[in-house]
Amino acid sequence: MYIIVVGGGKLGYYLTTTLLKEGHEILILEKDPAKCDAICEELGSVVVRGDGCEARTLAEAGTERADMLIAVTNEDEDNLVACQVAKHKFNVPRTIARINNPKNEALFKKLGIDVTVSSTNLILEHIAEEVPTHPLIHLLTLTGRNLEVVEIKVPPNSAAVGKRVRELALPPQSVITLMVGKWGAVVPTLDTILEPGAQLIAVTRTEAKEALREAITATKGAE
Amino acid sequence: MNVIIMGCGRVGAQLAALLEEEGHKVTVMDRESQSFSRLPPNFQGRALVGDGTDEDYLRRAGIEEADAFVAVTQGDNRNVMAAQIAKHLFNVPKVVCRIYDPLREELYHSLGLETISPTTVGAKLLRDVLID
Numbered sequence: 001m002y003i004i005v006v007g008g009g010k011l012g013y014y015l016t017t018t019l020l021k022e023g024h025e026i027l028i029l030e031k032d033p034a035k036c037d038a039i040c041e042e043l044g045s046v047v048v049r050g051d052g053c054e055a056r057t058l059a060e061a062g063t064e065r066a067d068m069l070i071a072v073t074n075e076d077e078d079n080l081v082a083c084q085v086a087k088h089k090f091n092v093p094r095t096i097a098r099i100n101n102p103k104n105e106a107l108f109k110k111l112g113i114d115v116t117v118s119s120t121n122l123i124l125e126h127i128a129e130e131v132p133t134h135p136l137i138h139l140l141t142l143t144g145r146n147l148e149v150v151e152i153k154v155p156p157n158s159a160a161v162g163k164r165v166r167e168l169a170l171p172p173q174s175v176i177t178l179m180v181g182k183w184g185a186v187v188p189t190l191d192t193i194l195e196p197g198a199q200l201i202a203v204t205r206t207e208a209k210e211a212l213r214e215a216i217t218a219t220k221g222a223e
Numbered sequence: 224m225n226v227i228i229m230g231c232g233r234v235g236a237q238l239a240a241l242l243e244e245e246g247h248k249v250t251v252m253d254r255e256s257q258s259f260s261r262l263p264p265n266f267q268g269r270a271l272v273g274d275g276t277d278e279d280y281l282r283r284a285g286i287e288e289a290d291a292f293v294a295v296t297q298g299d300n301r302n303v304m305a306a307q308i309a310k311h312l313f314n315v316p317k318v319v320c321r322i323y324d325p326l327r328e329e330l331y332h333s334l335g336l337e338t339i340s341p342t343t344v345g346a347k348l349l350r351d352v353l354i355d
Contacts, residue, residue, distance in 0.1 A: 077298065077300040
């Protein structure tokens, strides 16, 4: 595939290295001459100096024949415009934009960007997963239904450890849909016994999230 | 009319003064508070420090009740993004966007934005002055 990467910062650089290894034809567009030189030295002539939002630069880069354009600069407005110009002027079939401000996700989708990757959200989620005081992680909102898919870790000292699913005080309309434990992933039945340290994927109503967290993570003393 | 102007440069400030003189309700936004020194001393409208590409700041500027939104910051892409937020997220009835780059202006015009390229307009004016 011929892929154009707009933005030769760290993300653009490592993305290009990965894509080159997979055998794709890559061209980076970068405004800063110093960054261009550095990339050129490391990766060879895969970089053109220029503004990836400008139609002329994109035309010189052969954007009409590109299969994909990925915009990964630090500025959301630049990523948006690069993708829109690629899509509407050069008919690039697939555009991917990095989003720095998570608020822009809905806007970018509405404006026709095919895929958005919110770097801030991704980092936040990964950190949240590692913070032990926060055992419940929001994974997904089911649109229009007030239901969420969440991940909960069963703390080893939880009162729920060793209990069957039917014995848990789950709030109404909360369902444990998957348990990933030492035997791998299982779809739990009412008789499945909760393992210490297991990860649960559950569906719950937004307002019942706290009650669900309580039911899974409360320690014996707190009972 | 209730108008929000994003960007208080020379054009933004002068436009704010013109509109206010005609009796319109004007809110000016800029990322830098010192830009507001360009406004006339008797300016009665609102001046708000904030990023016009951020929906929360736009809400604070009263975009939900605005009749018109004008994007005149120095950045073409910021103008394009803010104008599209105003038009597509907040359904502001009249949205105008300044784009210096004529090619980009042409594209966004064809995508339904009301756009003005001072580059094209300025060049035409100069040509007309040079050659009658």
